[in-house]
Amino acid sequence: xxAIDAHLDLSxxxxxxxxxxxxxxxxxxxxxxxxxxxxxxxxxxxxxxxxRKGNIGLVVATQIARYVAPGNNxxxxxxxxxxxxxxxxxxxWYKTMEEAGEMVxxxxxxxxxxxxxxxxxxxxxxxxxxxxxxxxxxxDSIVTIGHxxxxxxxxxxxxxxxxxxxxxYAQGTDATGLMGPKGHELLKEMERLNIILDATHLCDDSFxxxxxHFNGHIWASHNNCRALVNHNRQYSDAQIKAxxxxxxxxxxxxxxxxxxxxxxxxxxxxRGMHCNLEVMMDHLDHICQLAGNTLHVGIGSDLxxxxxxxxxxxxxxxxxxLQKIPSLLEKRGYKKQDVENLMHGNWLRFLRKAxx
Numbered sequence: 001x002x003a004i005d006a007h008l009d010l011s012x013x014x015x016x017x018x019x020x021x022x023x024x025x026x027x028x029x030x031x032x033x034x035x036x037x038x039x040x041x042x043x044x045x046x047x048x049x050x051x052r053k054g055n056i057g058l059v060v061a062t063q064i065a066r067y068v069a070p071g072n073n074x075x076x077x078x079x080x081x082x083x084x085x086x087x088x089x090x091x092x093w094y095k096t097m098e099e100a101g102e103m104v105x106x107x108x109x110x111x112x113x114x115x116x117x118x119x120x121x122x123x124x125x126x127x128x129x130x131x132x133x134x135x136x137x138x139x140d141s142i143v144t145i146g147h148x149x150x151x152x153x154x155x156x157x158x159x160x161x162x163x164x165x166x167x168x169y170a171q172g173t174d175a176t177g178l179m180g181p182k183g184h185e186l187l188k189e190m191e192r193l194n195i196i197l198d199a200t201h202l203c204d205d206s207f208x209x210x211x212x213h214f215n216g217h218i219w220a221s222h223n224n225c226r227a228l229v230n231h232n233r234q235y236s237d238a239q240i241k242a243x244x245x246x247x248x249x250x251x252x253x254x255x256x257x258x259x260x261x262x263x264x265x266x267x268x269x270x271r272g273m274h275c276n277l278e279v280m281m282d283h284l285d286h287i288c289q290l291a292g293n294t295l296h297v298g299i300g301s302d303l304x305x306x307x308x309x310x311x312x313x314x315x316x317x318x319x320x321x322l323q324k325i326p327s328l329l330e331k332r333g334y335k336k337q338d339v340e341n342l343m344h345g346n347w348l349r350f351l352r353k354a355x356x
Contacts, residue, residue, distance in 0.1 A: 001326055001340065002119055004347040005319070006060040006251035006300035007200075007222035008046060009137070011090035013304055021047045022102055025318045039266065043308030046319045048102055051130050054320030057119035058106065058344075060221055060300070061094065061132040063087040063156075066163055067140035074165045076140070083141035091154055094132065104129040105155050109355040116348070133351075135198060135221065138163030138172070145189050152193045159190055160198035160221070162206060170206040173233045179206045184213050191216040196354060199223075199243065200300075203232060211242060217354040218246050222253040222300035224283045229261050237290055244291045247353070249346045251300015252280055252287075256311045259283065270314035277313050277321075281328055284342065294338040298346045299325070 013019045017038065019028050025047045032042040051059065065086035066076030077083040097103040106112050115131040135158035142148050148159075161183060162172030169186045171177040179187075187210060190197060197218045202210055211218070220243060226234035235243070235250070243250060256275045257263035263273060270276070287297045303312060303319050315324065326339045334342075 001055065001323070001343050002116075003054065003056045003299065003322055004058045004344045005051075005056050005303075005322070006219070006249075006298060006347060007135075007253070007302045007305070008059045008061055009064060009302070009305045010046070010059070010061045010132070011093045012062065012064055012306075013044070013046065014093050015089060017044075019044060019047075021097075022049070022100070023047055024049050038306075040304070040306065040308030040310060043310050044304055045309055045312065045316055046304040048097075048130055049126070050318040050320045052125050052128060053318070054323050055119075055122065055125060056130070056319065056322060057125075057128065058115065058131040058133070058347075060135045060158065061103075062135050062137045063090045063141070064137040064163065065090075065141045066138055066165075067168055069166070072165060080140060080143045080168065084143050084147065087136065087141045087151075091134075094134065094155075098129075101129055104131050106131045106133050107155050107157060109352065112348075112351055112355065133157050135196075136160065137198075138167060138201070139169045139186060140167050142169070142186065145185055148186070148189050148195070149193065152195060156195065158196035158198050158219070158221070159186075160200050160202075161186060161210065162201050162203070164201065170210065171203045172201045172206075173203065175203050177203065177205050179209050179213070183209070187214045190214070194354070199248070201233070204236075204239075207239060208242075211246065217350070218243065218248045219350060220248060220250045220300075222251045222302040222305075224253055224258045225286045227286060228283055229258055231258075233258060240287055240290050244296045247350070249296055249298050249350045250287055251298050252283055253300055253302045254280060254312050254316065255302055255305065255307055256313070259313070265311075269310070270312065275313055276315045277324055277328055279313065280325070281332055284329075285332070294334065294341045295346055295349075298342055298344075 035041040065083035068076035161170035
């Protein structure tokens with residue numbers, strides 16, 4: 001079944017992990033054997049051939065670069081200008097993939113519908129470009145509000161104002177506090193440009209403030225349920241209900257620590273914690289029960305988002321294994337239309353409405 005993944009850090013993997021994503025995952029991992037600079041070396045699960053193998057023809061692909069003020073120990077750049085330059089290097093990689101025929105930008109309704117038609121014919125999937133919607137994970141690199149329009153002109157269509165820690169426009173995971181005037185200005189300009197607000201990673205204070213100050217289209221590209229894994233990175237039931245009321249779609253993330261409680265980084269293992277795709281179904285069920293339907297959940301895997309096989313469901317060898325999801329849903333009693341909603345239909349409906 002055609003699938004959409006609403007969160008993949010492709011350019012980060014290409015430039016910071018130095019992975020040639022045109023290669024099969026096995027070739028990427030073979031080249032990384034013996035490297036120890038990152039915990040997920042030789043454990044990648046994402047590449048462009050594997051996306052095609054899994055009939056994942058459309059993704060939301062990120063730019064990401066954090067600014068860190070003095071005293072902030074998170075990894076990041078020491079000025080917004082440096083962060084902006086990093087995102088422009090990432091943009092250059094996407095453009096290079098376009099020139100190579102590997103990827104194609106999806107920026108409006110016309111390009112979306114054309115791409116869906118291309119992938120509707122399931123023959124010769126290996127030769128088709130993967131469509132990508134450009135998203136910015138954390139807005140620190142927006143040097144001035146004027147830079148947002150430049151980014152839009154280069155294809156940016158969704159922005160998550162925060163990532164981890166304190167940000168220039170909002171507060172993120174493990175931080176607290178409101179967005180403030182600069183954040184409000186960012187939201188106003190996003191609304192003017194019809195840029196989607198990605199509520200993922202906003203701390204609770206900034207989350208509620210963003211919903212109060214933004215009247216445009218909102219999604220959550222990669223989030224799971226706080227009721228199942230109690231951490232501020234996850235959504236409370238109240239937050240899920242608020243997003244449903246705004247017509248949002250929530251993408252389920254496949255980072256093991258967000259899927260099962262009591263995960264210890266560097267010690268826990270997916271098999272040891274019984275973390276498989278069935279656990280994803282638990283989070284999915286929870287959101288569907290709160291919503292009263294299957295119209296507000298999809299896939300936002302975040303696979304290879306600075307983790308690999310050591311920290312994702314043990315029944316995933318590569319991202320192509322997302323095709324195991326339909327049968328798991330059917331086992332739980334979901335109808336064919338529900339399965340289509342979850343694999344691609346909800347994201348498509350959202351985009352068609354946002355871009356109509």
